[in-house]
Amino acid sequence: MSHAVLSAAEGAIPAKREITTKPRFSDRVFRAVVSSGALSSLIILGLIFFFLAFQGYSVLRSQGLHFITSSNWQVVTDTAGNVDPKHTQFGIAAMLIGTFLCSLIAIIVAIPVSVLAALFLNFYAPPVFKKIMVAVVDLMAAFPSILFGLWGFFVLMPSAEYWAKLIHHFFGFIPVFQVDPPIFTRSPFVAGLVLAVMIIPIITSVSREVFSQTPLDRIQAAYALGATRWSMIRAVVLPYGRSGVVGGAMLGLGRALGETVAVYTVLNIVYQVNWHVLLGAGGNVASMILLKFGEAGPQEIKALMAAGLVLFLLTLLVNLGADLVVRRSGGKGR
């Protein structure tokens, strides 16, 4: 009888079974704890976004695209002290471009330095020295930014001014290196260098970690083929660690984009778009918010919130882009 049943079912494809398990109580509790931890960070981020959007909405609405394409920032009041909405203008183009320039300079300077430092620590440094250096680098990554700002202002800037003059002297024919009038202090170049010093520890730390995970069998394969240390690094370590370096660079870039106090200390903020990186006139969204916040009236506060929102979105966009780059270049070499 059972045979007949079996043979009748033969040939027919059975329906897929739903596979379930009943989690234990302890598992469910732990799941809830972990999920709430994960969700809370998302919720806080979302709340910040909505707060900024809510506060900045009226300004964004009245200014429209001008908010990110123009560089005028003036609050016009009538004789009674009321804000005149017709003539009041808020535009952060100069600040956005300044932010972009400073961060770009920071990244261009920081990546090679960090990668070389990470390679040195992993493959060249004597063990004791390596231990000390790793601790120092990690400590530097957590340094308060105002200290970088002060150091940048008093120590780095005088030297950087000299370097800027050199660059201007030899490469002044390239438009971005033109300086007119000749003011070399508090330029995007200086701010970029301070930012670079700030993010070098972060990128170094992440890169070193990734480099140190390079599979030993690949390293040995290279050495067994008569590789020198440097050719082994180029053939094995760099391809393996590339996506990690990009990831570290993005962490650094995120910090550079949003850095406020250090930039504020060493950058001359001017409401005019300036592509000349050596000229002492720049912009930075975060620093501008700090600069204006103390004396801003209610309407201007809203505009600052809107600027914050733009910065928020910019950072998000950069990170998404970086993620894309990592994913595209990842896989290979791994």
Place this chain on the structure above:
Amino acid sequence: MSDEMTTERGPGLVSSLGDVARRRFESKSVTTPVQGVGLEARGIHAWFGDRMVLEDMSLDFWSGTVTALIGPSGCGKSTFIRTLNRMHEFIPGAAMAGQVLLNGEDIYSSGTDVTKIRLKIGMVFQKPNPFPSMTISENVLAGLKLAQLKVDNKDDLLEECLERAGLWNEVKDRLSSYGGSLSGGQQQRLCIARSLAVRPEVLLMDEPCSALDPGSTLRIEETISHLAASMTIIIVTHNMQQAARVSDYTAFLLSDGGPGKMVEFGPTGEIFSRPKDIRTENYVTGRFG
């Protein structure tokens, strides 16, 4: 048969492996004359930290021959083979004593360019390890780039190396796909081709087939047989059949809990059919290890 059963040291397995080895020896001795000593190990000792893992290994490896190193796990085979091309020193805390002579010159003497040594003494590892960021042809030619060597015709070298490693027919139509896309056995032959491209005089193989299926193992053994005509090959293996099939000489290493030592060395046929030491016989007949 009954004759063999009554002899003192002649159980079935020993004689059958001995036959395998003898057949190989006879077929080979016709085609390849021995060309002289390629590599000599003199009094090799090795340590990891304070622990001595290898004691007083002295062996000559003749050009144009295959030497198998056999012995149970932990007897120092791999350590020994890694002292032969200075890969041993990569392990933190590793130390060695003794001499390794390549064409009469000590590869450990001060002032030696170790990268040049490794060009002459190539190595194939237990786990296939092609460079995943490189294509098949880039993998084969990787050694040239790594050691900054110049070659006139790369395409010829590429084909020659893949041919010698027995891989050419399988990959000739997809030389620009990545090394990781090959099967495990193909990857291992790719690694062999890669080590051939820098034209080593000696090839060290550290259990090259232990991660592979029987079919791939067979292909690699054929490859070894072909290569043996033109170079010195030293192979570490756990597979007694393999040692009997591919090698001309066999060294048996053993550790009694202390450092590994060489128990016996001789022509493979003799090691498998008439071992002098009872420990060798017990090992090759599968009584332990």
